[in-house]
Amino acid sequence: NQKMIDTAGPILSQLHERGFLAYIVGGAVRDLLCKRPITDIDIVTEATPEEISTVFAKTFSMNNQHQTVIVRHSGCLFEVTTQRGKSIDEDLLMRDFTINSMALDQKGQLFDPLDGQADIKNQVIRSHEPAARMSEDPLRMLRAYRFSSDLGFKVSENLGEIIRNQAETLSRVAMERISKEFYKLVSGRFKQTALKELASSGLYKHCGLPQLDKKAISFLRELPVLRNEKEEVIWTFICLSMNLTSESHLKGFLFSNQLTKDVRNRLAAFTYRKNHTWEVLSLYRTSIEVALDVERVRELTDKSYMSNEELLTMWEQLPIQSKNDLAVTGTDLLRHFKREAGPWLGEAILWVEEQVVTGNLPNEKDTLLQAIVTSNTGEG
Template identity: 30%
Template sequence: MLDSKSTTGLIERPGQPRVIPRSEHGISRAQISEHALEVLRRLRQQQFQAHLVGGGVRDLLLGREPKDFDVVTDATPEQVRQVFRNCRLIGRRFRLAHVYFGREIVEVATFRGSGADEEADGARQIRNGMIVRDNLYGTIEEDALRRDFTINALYYDIADRSLIDYAGGFDDLRAGLLRLIGDPEKRYREDPVRMLRAVRFACKLGFNIEPGAERPLFKLGSLLRHVPGARLFDELIKLFHSGYAVAAFEKLRHYGLFGYLFPATESCLATEDRGFPITFVNLGLANTDQRIAEDKPVTPAFLYAILLWEPVRRRWDSLMTDGLGAQEAIQEAIAELNPREQTSILIPKRITLPMREIWSLQPRFFERTGKRVHRLLAHPRFRAAYDFLLLRAAAGEADGELAEWWTRFQEASAPERERMTEVKVQRRGRGRRRPRAAEHA
């Protein structure tokens, strides 16, 4: 199958592929999206090579339902666009074709090349070991070895329904092993996001990371600082919104990666607060996993409110200790802690604005009388802020009785709500009236 492996199992150069016939794998064409099959058929009709590859093939082999199907071909993106009128070309770092079928998108990529002598023409650009542009095209053999993990380098051929395996991914899949193709440290340096992908696949699939691919994770975390913040944002949503956020959080901290993504939060997590370990992030991520398991909505704003809360909370407590009121203190704490100092991730304004609202509403839960209660209940961020309060109470940092009161208030009838929010006016006794001058003193 392979021409050569090093003593650590690294693939050094392509050899003859292993062809796995339909009788030896479990993929049926009935499991594949009709639109993906249509893309494959039409490309082949135009005399192009075309295969399914990547996560869709991997998930089918594991008995999972793929979220999408990716196609790879020897047609250039421009040639793909000529075949499909419902096609749009995207990306600068990696040029891709998206073929639209209503709400479904079939992503089509051209075989990536591995030649170094053509890099000067700008098709591939490498800076400090990191690939910043890679539109150098090649053969299917080269494409296989340009992929990150062996389990993502399995090609499905619709012609005879076989699998083509250049990297040993079929055996690694059966062994539950996550192995990088090529030298792990070099591959991580080419694209540091691969470290996050290693964590994501290990958590998602329950696989072990091959020791050679695992060791660099402990020492290369600083490379994440050089990844565009917008790309990190997208990758973190995949990591924490796929139902295994707690496991991902624990692995990120185990490898020392979390601190490069959320340095201010990690600094807080590294210490105890009043002698107790900080559990809020774990509880918040566990809640996220539970909601996803129950098919309930989750939002990036709530996720980042959880991940960035601890430094905000500490500053809030500090300002109140210095004498500021709760509402003024939370506003100042939010204003002081610049997101760029808390995280290297570029969080869009559409996320930071509701995130900050969730935080700023926390002191308003202290008010339980009069019209302010009803105004808070009508606030568009009330539900998210209330859920956040419940997590804080569960972690022991907010008053459990306060959270219980707000739960009861929402469930109460209108007359009960009026009684719960009634302003208690302390009546003055019938004693002797004080002198007028004293009243205004």
Template identity: 35%
Template sequence: MQPFKHAAAIIEKLEKHGFEAYFVGGSVRDFIIGKPISDVDIATSALPNEVMRIFPHHVPIGLEHGTVLVLYEGISYEVTTFRMEAEYDDFRRPSHVSFVRSLEEDLKRRDFTMNAIAMTANGDMIDSFGGQEAIHRKQIQTVGNPDERFREDALRMMRGVRFVSTLGFHLSDETKQAIQEHAGLLVHIAIERIAVEFEKLLLGEGVRQALLLLAETDLYAYLPYFEKKGEQIASAAMYNWDVIQSSEEAWALLLRAVKPENADALLKNWKLSNKKVHTITSILHCLVQLEKSEWNDMLLYQSGEEISIMTERVVSALQGERPSIEHVHSLYKKLPIHSRKDLAVTGTDLLQWTGKQGGPWLAAALGQLEREVVCGRLANSKESVKEWLKQCNLL
């Protein structure tokens, strides 16, 4: 209750000014489940301007949706006015939002019953749609008609499957059937929004069940580059996902099953950051090399410790074994050098010793020198390098 205890002061202050206020959303759901609570959100009958008047320390982050970020004792809380939503014209956003004074009207617009529970500052539950029973049964059930909920916001279908993964719950029969019938609506959703849900799905404890659901409900067919990969996505459910610790590793593991022609293009199409794309493709490159041989000094050096350890986890997930992280770490630590900066000589040294002008030969010489040192064929000292240069007829 500690996160709620701190935020209770906001609810109490709103109530003192004559308004209703409750804890809502994922924090209430996770509290009932017994999961750690992160963000605490508050819903109130107070209008945004009334909230801002009561709490001078605030940030108006979404007034059109009724949301004010209230700053209280170093912690920020989203306080949102009860609202109703008009028709959804594009399967993503309501055409109009109306502020109301009714908690039930506000809860009625939410996606799943487990997310439509409100809690008072004293811990009393307001559960008009059977959310607690659904949580008890570990069931994901839409608030009201699932066809209507998914036509309002098609991303809710991905959220439902994501909750299967992150909570270990199951879809109700009618919710699952509605996803199968309306999967095509996902084409109306921005890939950035889908990617957020998809990455959470890949990192959940129930990822195997979620991947099978993506295939079974045909949602996969509306994910970029996965249109014809239903069997491969289902096969990925057989991997040992328990050892995966990052979204980059998760993507690499999935793509080993999907086998895209161009992983770089696929990942960029998903609008992932350049850094994340580079990390994932580096892991995939390392996996290809490990199919030809075991870990060796040059592969460890070129990949770097972080990529090497990530790759080891993916390998263990593919093979159903425990990752040998300490082994990889030990091999990497024993390398003579860990970057070109660790070499005893520089390009400037080579230019001075040889008396040559810079050019392609210099990059080639440094590259060969690097390989010789990494593989233990040449000591990392200026004397050894000078002798090596003589043998290569460069001195």
């Protein structure tokens, strides 16, 4: 932690030397005071984004938040944002929760206008003027439970009441912003309590997921802590909680195409695995990464599962692990049969793969080409 703060020192100094006050703010200060590991450091300064870019050699602007500039230094990334308001205290008063409304300057002096330290000590998520804070940005309601899940803090009674009253305003917020917070909420160490409050406040109804009902929430609550699981595994659980057998209902909620594809593959393999055990061909078609994740999902939901070792052994013993390992290529087939490319080609490759994977045929070019002729595969 200290090391991370030390790396931020030169950034603060560089801004300072050019006449701009600068501070470490938000999550890093909170996590430092909570004695938790710091993941990233946010910096606030008087300098405008243009001025920030002239101070540092390597900067990137974030496309969606034009006020923020990413600065690289000693292998770390810092988000440097222009201060809102005339002073650091004014900026801090506009933040979501008191525990996030603290700043540190380069001498290590703490700015804490809302006594966030007391709330850390008492383990409460509290907002200064919560009704106004929550209507300015309704996502903060979900963030309240997200921090509660992460830190194990209680949402203050006052804030909880406001969330119950204003819950439906969450539906105005972009799905992508909601999904990032929801994902973190599900991943938190204290998700049991946080999810319970998400349900009892009624906020869950406005997350943009019609299938997210109380049953789905209890499913998620009863799972072990998911903190260290892979992102695609956690999203698979989120789909399973809502009985979604494909990711199609999560359109707009799953923010990247890659993630969507990864979740789709895991859901399909999980469904297959309900009625089958892995054998060479299904493992080959599924791929080892997906199969390992599916077994992990089964393990965490108390189902019988195959150990990593068993699966990896089976995988390593496959004659081929992908099309690239096959002794014939599409080009070989086109040349050998002197035919135009068409659906027959893909079918022939599929058939050859199956023969090789199951051990019916050796992975040898001539044997495979001969076999295709005699078996007549692909003529349809």
